[in-house]
Amino acid sequence: MAKIQVSTRINNENIDYLCEPHDTMLDILRNQLNLTGSKESCGSGDCGSCSVILDGELICSCLMLAAEAEGSNIETIEGMSEGGKLHALQQKFLEKAALQCGICTPGFLMASKALLDHNPSPTETEVRYWLAGNLCRCTGYDKIVKAVLEVADEMKESA
Amino acid sequence: MSDTQYLAAKTIDEAVNAHEKANGTARFLAGGTDLLVQIKSGIRKPNLVIDIKKIVELNSINEISDGEFEVGASVSGANLNRNLKFAKLWPGVLEAFRLIGSEQIQGRASLGGNLCNGSPAGDSVPALIAAGCKAVIAGPKGKKDVPIENFHLGPGKTVLENGEMLVSLKFPKREANSADAYLRMTPRTEMDIAVVGCGVNISLENNVCTHARVSLGAVAPTPLLIKEASDIMVGSKLDDDILNKVSKMCMDACNPINDKRGTIDYRTKVAGVLFKRATKLATDRIGGNK
Numbered sequence: 001m002a003k004i005q006v007s008t009r010i011n012n013e014n015i016d017y018l019c020e021p022h023d024t025m026l027d028i029l030r031n032q033l034n035l036t037g038s039k040e041s042c043g044s045g046d047c048g049s050c051s052v053i054l055d056g057e058l059i060c061s062c063l064m065l066a067a068e069a070e071g072s073n074i075e076t077i078e079g080m081s082e083g084g085k086l087h088a089l090q091q092k093f094l095e096k097a098a099l100q101c102g103i104c105t106p107g108f109l110m111a112s113k114a115l116l117d118h119n120p121s122p123t124e125t126e127v128r129y130w131l132a133g134n135l136c137r138c139t140g141y142d143k144i145v146k147a148v149l150e151v152a153d154e155m156k157e158s159a
Numbered sequence: 160m161s162d163t164q165y166l167a168a169k170t171i172d173e174a175v176n177a178h179e180k181a182n183g184t185a186r187f188l189a190g191g192t193d194l195l196v197q198i199k200s201g202i203r204k205p206n207l208v209i210d211i212k213k214i215v216e217l218n219s220i221n222e223i224s225d226g227e228f229e230v231g232a233s234v235s236g237a238n239l240n241r242n243l244k245f246a247k248l249w250p251g252v253l254e255a256f257r258l259i260g261s262e263q264i265q266g267r268a269s270l271g272g273n274l275c276n277g278s279p280a281g282d283s284v285p286a287l288i289a290a291g292c293k294a295v296i297a298g299p300k301g302k303k304d305v306p307i308e309n310f311h312l313g314p315g316k317t318v319l320e321n322g323e324m325l326v327s328l329k330f331p332k333r334e335a336n337s338a339d340a341y342l343r344m345t346p347r348t349e350m351d352i353a354v355v356g357c358g359v360n361i362s363l364e365n366n367v368c369t370h371a372r373v374s375l376g377a378v379a380p381t382p383l384l385i386k387e388a389s390d391i392m393v394g395s396k397l398d399d400d401i402l403n404k405v406s407k408m409c410m411d412a413c414n415p416i417n418d419k420r421g422t423i424d425y426r427t428k429v430a431g432v433l434f435k436r437a438t439k440l441a442t443d444r445i446g447g448n449k
Contacts, residue, residue: 004165005295021165021208044196048263057237057266063195064267065188067165068210111262132349133261 004067007051007115010035021068026050026061029076037077037106041135048134050115051107052076058114060133077106080113089142096147098139108134110151120159121152163198166411167210171217171297171326172173174209179322181207181300181340187324188269188385189217189233191213193276216326217271221246227332229295232271232325237262239270247331250444251339251358255286258343261350271325274307277315280353280377284311286341288374288384289358291331298323309411311381337362338444340437345379346420353377354421357409357433359441361392368392373434374404378413378426388434402438406431 003018019028029035039049043062050062051077060142080087099105110132115122115130127148163179168174178185184206188194206403211217220242230247236256237368246253259268259282273281274294293304299322306414310317319325322399339360345351362369371392373385388405395401415426
């Protein structure tokens with residue numbers, strides 16, 4: 001069966017790949033493009049550990065076919081730091097110890113980035129609702145929520 | 160799904176023709192938040208997946224005339240949520256749609272998909288029925304409109320025949336002094352499937368109800384329009400006596416399943432309660448509160 005050729009932009013690079021009709025975006029990111037930061041935990045859109053930003057929209061890459069990505073722009077966790085410098089959210093997650101095992105962390109970071117892209121000064125309630133699609137089974141959510149709120153505050157001060 | 164083919168249709172005709180030719184073995188793909196889960200778990204095994212998001216009509220929100228919206232079948236929750244005018248005119252539809260899943264799911268999930276998935280518990284459906292919305296369907300014999308309350312035939316079953324595709328949802332023109340609301344009951348506080356859902360859409364003139372539609376979800380094999388409710392609400396001031404009567408009608412209309420998430424008695428009782436609360440919320444919205 002002929003593979004499907006897909007042209008995309010991933011983390012500001014033009015990337016073409018060949019995929020099977022049944023490959024998910026997550027399959028291609030992890031197994032073909034070696035972008036293994038996005039994790040597969042549930043595979044059904046419940047846990048958020050495969051979160052990426054597709055054309056500005058936060059999505060689960062496990063619930064998207066790789067073939068659907070033709071012509072689209074994708075941001076993954078691998079594109080979050082710039083020139084070796086961690087994104088403010090990544091730095092704050094470290095400082096606040098907002099992670100333990102780390103499996104859910106790339107998803108939380110992408111979701112948090114999408115939130116601040118859409119809403120630079122969210123309330124705590126808004127942060128908690130927005131991150132409700134990301135599950136952490138180690139550390140609980142308080143430190144994560146506080147980290148996001150602190151970054152939002154710091155962004156406001158520096159703006 | 161290893162033998163499944165993928166087609167990104169560019170036009171309605173291309174999608175409809177491909178679906179018709181596949182003779183019952185094709186599925187349309189909008190956001191994929193139901194379909195891909197069903198394929199992965201083996202519930203559905205389509206030979207052909209027809210991606211409809213690249214068809215302009217299906218992915219756009221149009222204001223046909225002032226206050227009259229047509230929303231493409233594959234428009235996502237995140238996208239519709241950004242349309243401030245739609246949000247102002249149809250707060251009940253939007254709140255129902257936005258209850259579905261997480262932000263990640265909202266980035267993809269569509270009103271059209273929620274409708275075509277055919278679940279009796281789809282959150283947006285009672286709100287669409289209450290709104291008086293119509294499904295615009297394209298097929299081998301051309302286009303037709305179907306009122307949403309006639310769209311479902313049973314769990315997972317819709318009026319769509321081979322080759323027919325939902326194109327958009329057409330909302331009636333929004334009158335002044337009217338508002339809608341949707342409330343649901345779930346065992347968990349968020350991100351759960353409705354045990355009961357209730358959509359209410361009303362118009363008031365000098366505190367007298369001039370238009371009313373009430374719909375219930377998750378309490379019968381299909382979402383329900385409570386037709387008799389409109390008859391006694393219109394012309395009334397929606398006082399306690401009327402609300403109690405309609406609440407009873409809602410309970411009488413229930414024919415729910417009994418499961419670990421909600422018993423028949425519980426679902427039935429909650430349907431009556433949610434009707435009253437949703438009506439209060441819609442009334443408050445007309446008054447400018449909420």
